[in-house]
Amino acid sequence: MRLATALFWLAAGCAVYVYAGYPALLYALTRVFRRPVRKAPITPHVSLLVAAYNEAEVIATKVRNTLALDYPADRLEVVIASDGSTDGTADVAARVVHELDAEDRVHVIDYPQNRGKLAVLNDTVPGLRGDIVAFSDASSMLKPDAMRALVASFADERVGAVSGVYRVERAEHASLGGQEGFYWVYETFLKTQEAALGSILGGHGSLYAIRKPLYPFPPPGTINDDYVIPVRVVQQGFRVAYEPAAVAWEEAHEMGGFSRRVRIMAGNIQQLRELPAFLDPVRPLELFFFLSHKAGRIVVPFALLIAFVANLFLLDVPLYRVLFALQLGFYGLALAGAMLRLPRLLRLPYYFAMINAAAFLALPHAMGSGRLTWRK
Numbered sequence: 001m002r003l004a005t006a007l008f009w010l011a012a013g014c015a016v017y018v019y020a021g022y023p024a025l026l027y028a029l030t031r032v033f034r035r036p037v038r039k040a041p042i043t044p045h046v047s048l049l050v051a052a053y054n055e056a057e058v059i060a061t062k063v064r065n066t067l068a069l070d071y072p073a074d075r076l077e078v079v080i081a082s083d084g085s086t087d088g089t090a091d092v093a094a095r096v097v098h099e100l101d102a103e104d105r106v107h108v109i110d111y112p113q114n115r116g117k118l119a120v121l122n123d124t125v126p127g128l129r130g131d132i133v134a135f136s137d138a139s140s141m142l143k144p145d146a147m148r149a150l151v152a153s154f155a156d157e158r159v160g161a162v163s164g165v166y167r168v169e170r171a172e173h174a175s176l177g178g179q180e181g182f183y184w185v186y187e188t189f190l191k192t193q194e195a196a197l198g199s200i201l202g203g204h205g206s207l208y209a210i211r212k213p214l215y216p217f218p219p220p221g222t223i224n225d226d227y228v229i230p231v232r233v234v235q236q237g238f239r240v241a242y243e244p245a246a247v248a249w250e251e252a253h254e255m256g257g258f259s260r261r262v263r264i265m266a267g268n269i270q271q272l273r274e275l276p277a278f279l280d281p282v283r284p285l286e287l288f289f290f291l292s293h294k295a296g297r298i299v300v301p302f303a304l305l306i307a308f309v310a311n312l313f314l315l316d317v318p319l320y321r322v323l324f325a326l327q328l329g330f331y332g333l334a335l336a337g338a339m340l341r342l343p344r345l346l347r348l349p350y351y352f353a354m355i356n357a358a359a360f361l362a363l364p365h366a367m368g369s370g371r372l373t374w375r376k
Helices: 002-032 056-067 089-099 117-127 146-155 177-197 225-235 258-278 284-312 318-339 344-366
Strands: 046-052 076-083 106-111 132-135 159-169 208-211 239-251
Touching (some): 002 177, 056 076, 056 089, 056 106, 076 089, 076 117, 106 117, 132 146, 146 159, 146 239, 159 225, 177 239, 208 225, 225 239, 225 258, 258 284, 258 344, 284 318, 284 344, 318 344
Parallel strands (some): 046 076, 046 132, 076 106, 159 239
Antiparallel strands (some): 132 208, 159 208
16 A cells, blocks of 8 residues: 555656646746847858658748748758658759749759668758758748747857747647647747756757757767757757747648657657766756656656556545546546547547657657658
């Protein structure tokens, strides 16, 4: 009984802290302590790199979107790098560049072999001309003023990288679009608070940028480049700023799928390799963010399972019978959300259960015993 009680409250407390306690603590800390980033309307030379694999459906729109950015044309280089695409991604990109007479502004690189996103980034970055290298997913569209807003924080010499904000559009066109949108509003809140205290650790793959000399050349097997690259900038002693005015958006239907969640969670597990860098030398604030935000998300799925099993051994006590009934009700609602078209609010338990269930399938992938698709 004592062991089951201790396990239950430890596991339940972990889940509550990660998803509710940590945001509340961040909010309280930012009320008394803030480190603002110095911004200025600067226009450094920027190279915008879009690594793509089988993105023929969206790449033409992406090229037009980048050319429509409100940024000096002579200070913005756009590079589309196709990672051995088999659907004609590079041909589509080259065709629209020619149609728009934009060969001097947009360069298309067609790598013949599919090797993975990090191999493409590592091979392409050295040849870019910009002092700032910005990264953006092919399916993510940028607001016209996104690049100006993004680079403004580089006026602060302490800033080594900047992440834009990620928005979900047309949420009603996807089965979990509303829940995905709510999740990213929640993530934006966390990153805003972390940035106000010091530095976020990871960016949004939809749009983030670094000073070119700081590019860390991660190993090709890295899953989540948008986390590992910024976090290694932090490890070099620089801040990673968060700029909510630099908006990148994606339609909800582009983000669906349990496999995408498995990939994200596998990347999260893989990122535990970055922990030693926060211990030697000790970086207290960044370590606090890493353990509470990133590592905590990995622990929660297993904590939920432990809490459920431990509760089974405590059913002789009325309090624990109530708590077990609440758990059954929550997971029952999650199961109903998977099978029925419930109102959006009632589908949140399903979304929460789905993103946490992904951890159990992600573990073998993160350990290198499984294969993940390139992006989805």
